Amino acid sequence: MINAYLYHVSILIEGKENLKLEYGLEESIADYLSNKKAELISSSSEELLGNNYGRCSKCGTWVSDALEQQSITAFSNGKRINNCWYCDLCLPRNHPNAF
Numbered sequence: 001m002i003n004a005y006l007y008h009v010s011i012l013i014e015g016k017e018n019l020k021l022e023y024g025l026e027e028s029i030a031d032y033l034s035n036k037k038a039e040l041i042s043s044s045s046e047e048l049l050g051n052n053y054g055r056c057s058k059c060g061t062w063v064s065d066a067l068e069q070q071s072i073t074a075f076s077n078g079k080r081i082n083n084c085w086y087c088d089l090c091l092p093r094n095h096p097n098a099f
């Protein structure tokens, strides 16, 4: 077994799938990692579906409710209260999911 780990990065791209941007990102990452003990292993993209995500109304962090269906695991955990999203750091202090 090798001593290694996987580092994940998520990039939110607005609009329709943009292959030119994605290829450019991969090329830039591969260039940056050349001559380092790291390599780009894979990349993938997925359309954001449903409505279980949004921006924290206080700090702007992208959030999704991990306990609800179609959660976006790349986003921070959050809750929607009265149609406003809050990350766990910005939830009201008395909320059970507040950090």
Ligand SMILES: [Zn+2]
Residues within 6 Å of the ligand: 056, 057, 058, 059, 060, 061, 086, 087, 088, 089, 090, 091
């Ligand atoms: Zn927040």
